[in-house]
Amino acid sequence: MKRHWFGALLVAAMVAGLATSPAAQELKVGASISLTGTYAKPGKYTQEGYLLCEKEINDKGGLLGRKVRFIIYDDKSEPPTAIKLYEKLITEDKVELVLGPYSSPVTNAASTVSEKYKKLMMATLAATTSIWERGFKYLVMTISPAEVYLEGLVDLAVERGLKTIAVINEDTLFSKAAAKGTIELAKKKGVQVVFHEAYPKGTTDFSALLIKIKSLNPDVIAAGSYFDDAVATTRQMKELDVNPRMYGVTVGGDLPEFYQLLGKTAEFVYGSSQWEKSLPYPGIKEFVANYEKMWNREPVYHSAAAYGGCQIYAEAVRRANSLDSDKLREQLLKLKVSTAFGDYQVDERGFQIAHKMVLHQWQDGKKVTVWPAAVAEGKPLYPTPPWQRR
């Protein structure tokens, strides 16, 4: 009996061995993404961008003659979980390339693992400058830095002669940097910063913060936010009848879910974006069409950044004709290209210097690009009417 059992096991092991040997040819690419938790909404778009990129690489015959296979785990929006997952991806799953997770806090944590194992991480959705000030060698940035997210909001405010701004932000890496950048831009352009306060991640009640802002009655409110807090802040501004002439958020305002959840409450809200599908970038139409075909919804900037970053990484692999991190790094630092996501060029730190931001506004249920003027689809609706008159 025992012998039979042992024999069966042996056969099973051999079959399994046979089955896995062709798969060993596959080029495994690993990433963790926030598929649940507070970053789940943009995280899902990131994943979809990656998977479209995987499909297109394979349709064109793979990389270095090998089929690629993406291994993606859910980090639950938690940096410590991402650390464990990248450790697992690199040591157990033996992935040969790593792509970045969603968000700055998670990338900040996860990149310590890829750096330790000298794996080059293409960080597609981390926008915080300080991540690239740690002297890491194997980390390359795709999107514009957090500090310039609300440049458009400040610019438009200055154009309209507005004088005061209140800034709030989630007390995490990206949002802090976005708020800091906004404050510096505002000061530089002569807009007075009358209020600045941070709130802890996971805050759901913003009433005290908003009541304080209301008493100051600023012309502009800028929020360094993610999705859930952007929705809650907007909603509670209405509840507390806070009426700035312009109100903009960093992340969240650009997702269709923002409007789906808030409906008319979302009207007039400005959101910053790394990308819009109306922009004149090479291959953007094909990207949008293929994305819609694959996922049955429109891509947002997270989708495009993930897709673009992944394509750039693939291009670097082709040019280096190798998977060696040092050779890949050399190529990525030299590379100067435009993808469906826009321009790409990094400095010697791997820090993005070519990509441009846009600002849009919700008008009649549609996102309309309103800044910069060169690519704007329409004029901003200004000023934002008070809640009681909507």
Add this chain to the structure above:
Amino acid sequence: MTSVQITGTMLFQLVVSGLLAGGLYALVALGLSLIFGVMRVINIAHGTLLMLGAYTTYWLFALAGMNPFVSLVVSIPILFVVGAILQKLFVHRVVNAPELSSLLLTFGISIFIANVAMLAWSADYRSVEFLTGSFLLGPIALSKPRLVSFCVALALTGLAFVFLHRTKTGKAIRATSQHRDVAQVCGINVRRIDLITFGLGAALAGAGGSLVSVMFAVYPEMGQVYVFKSFLVIVLGGAGNYPGAFFGGLLLGLVEGLASLFLTAQLSEVIAYILLVIVLLVRPTGLLGGRA
């Protein structure tokens, strides 16, 4: 950067917001206080029950378009049954046992339920977009969802008091909470009372959850913060002191509101806990006096 000038309007607005929040704390804490009073069980799972109530409302709203306030007639009975089942299966084993046993047991139950919820519904934040906007009274804005929730919370708390004081079962609950053994000698079926009390406590938590869902995001770990706040309310009002839970709730809301005026959003969360420590040091039986 100019600093915020504290004006009368602002103060009044914060007092109003604080009281509106406090009404909800009172409702949720009353459930916890009832369970502790009767069984000497510290129910850490109270927040998880609140979360179940919130999801009940969320799903009824999302799938069937049911008015979230009407959905209380569903969430309250469902949570009553869930509470009674928990009591029947697990909690009755730790009634009158050392408090550590009930802490461990209910802690385990809460982890289990929260994780099942996470698997079933994911950790996404969801919201019930039902009532938005505000009523304006001069410069004061009264948030519609919060005002309605507050009124419903007060009404439910009132009903619970009427039940405890006017009905035979309610009186039996209070008798059991005053002296378990004597109540038993007097012919009260204390095990049945335990069952009803736990069900009632859970129902109050569930009702709280339904009301929270109209104001804030719904997600599997949303209940945690309410467990801590409920403990605080009970410490403030006195353990096992039911009217104390009510006033403790309002007081906590008020203190939180005012604290946020003088401190930043990050610091004002700490105030509640500092208050807890002070009350425990100065008046461990609670401000209104409790049962030791």
